[in-house]
Amino acid sequence: MTEQLRPDGSLRHLLTLEGLPRPVLERLLERAQGFVRPLGAAAAQSQALAGRTVANLFTEPSTRTRVSFELAAKRLGAQVVNLEVQLSSRVKGESMLDTIYTLEALHVDAFVIRDAEVGVPGLVAANVAPHVAVLSAGEAHLAHPTQGLLDALTIQQKKPRLSGLAVAIVGDLRHSRVARSAWHALRTLGVSDVRLVGPPALQPPDEEFPGGTRYTDLAAGLEAADVIMMLRIQKERMAEADLPEARRYFAAWGLTPERLRLARPDAIVMHPQPMNRGIEIASEVADGPQSVIRDQVRNGVAVRMAVLAEVLAAREGA
Numbered sequence: 001m002t003e004q005l006r007p008d009g010s011l012r013h014l015l016t017l018e019g020l021p022r023p024v025l026e027r028l029l030e031r032a033q034g035f036v037r038p039l040g041a042a043a044a045q046s047q048a049l050a051g052r053t054v055a056n057l058f059t060e061p062s063t064r065t066r067v068s069f070e071l072a073a074k075r076l077g078a079q080v081v082n083l084e085v086q087l088s089s090r091v092k093g094e095s096m097l098d099t100i101y102t103l104e105a106l107h108v109d110a111f112v113i114r115d116a117e118v119g120v121p122g123l124v125a126a127n128v129a130p131h132v133a134v135l136s137a138g139e140a141h142l143a144h145p146t147q148g149l150l151d152a153l154t155i156q157q158k159k160p161r162l163s164g165l166a167v168a169i170v171g172d173l174r175h176s177r178v179a180r181s182a183w184h185a186l187r188t189l190g191v192s193d194v195r196l197v198g199p200p201a202l203q204p205p206d207e208e209f210p211g212g213t214r215y216t217d218l219a220a221g222l223e224a225a226d227v228i229m230m231l232r233i234q235k236e237r238m239a240e241a242d243l244p245e246a247r248r249y250f251a252a253w254g255l256t257p258e259r260l261r262l263a264r265p266d267a268i269v270m271h272p273q274p275m276n277r278g279i280e281i282a283s284e285v286a287d288g289p290q291s292v293i294r295d296q297v298r299n300g301v302a303v304r305m306a307v308l309a310e311v312l313a314a315r316e317g318a
């Protein structure tokens with residue numbers, strides 16, 4: 001596995017939150033918080049990354065993550081190129097690494113990569129020049145590190161004392177990179193009560209999420225929770241036969257206003273989006289007073305600014 005930290009402890013690549021030391025996470029969150037502005041105020045901007053170039057390579061669909069990486073880079077003064085897979089030479093047979101080397105020769109300083117295959121961000125990170133950074137924007141079901149950071153930041157803004165919280169992660173844990181990255185962030189930041197709430201077929205393999213408590217009963221999992229993170233059913237990672245039927249799923253596992261009342265009265269509701277309204281979450285809940293889903297989106301840009309600033313600012317001759 002490629003080393004994510006430089007010898008001085010600063011971040012060089014961001015491929016996973018697993019194993020990142022707590023001070024690194026805390027520094028990134030603090031830095032991100034510094035980029036958060038209230039809705040209606042002008043977005044934070046600087047020229048810290050002027051002259052740098054960031055390439056977004058997304059080979060899986062994405063709206064929020066791609067746009068927020070793009071805005072994050074631009075708001076720090078960097079230039080951005082977006083490569084759609086249909087346009088890239090990868091589909092014509094040129095290998096992924098040849099594409100990377102071509103872009104490196106064009107002075108790309110950071111690659112932001114989303115791919116459905118395990119190992120692609122790591123493969124690129126292992127092969128780029130020493131001054132080039134690789135950031136994962138979602139790797140298969142395994143990791144979505146900036147999402148984990150933005151989820152931690154969103155929780156921290158509402159519940160500053162993380163250690164005593166009960167966090168319920170609900171739904172398709174098995175196929176969710178969002179759940180895995182949130183898990184790594186929350187554990188490292190000292191949250192001990194993380195509940196993995198979902199039907200047996202959507203629970204992660206036994207060896208994953210060590211120390212998390214598994215609930216196959218929704219009411220029990222929501223009882224007195226401080227934070228409820230709903231997950232999307234990852235249809236694209238399931239065989240047709242394994243897909244739960246939407247109406248039955250909502251009846252058993254959907255977050256409705258009645259079920260939300262099982263949690264603490266001040267509980268917050270999160271969702272990484274895209275949401276399947278009426279399948280994993282009722283619209284009244286998604287748009288209700290306890291929802292922080294829009295805060296998550298806003299925090300996503302701040303977190304990506306913090307990460308880009310850290311991986312790109314340390315370079316000599318900048």
Ligand code: NCD
Nearest residue numbers: 064065138144232272273274
């Ligand atoms: C998530 C993803 O792609 O992993 N979306 C996102 O980045 N906000 C979650 C999902 O697709 O369910």
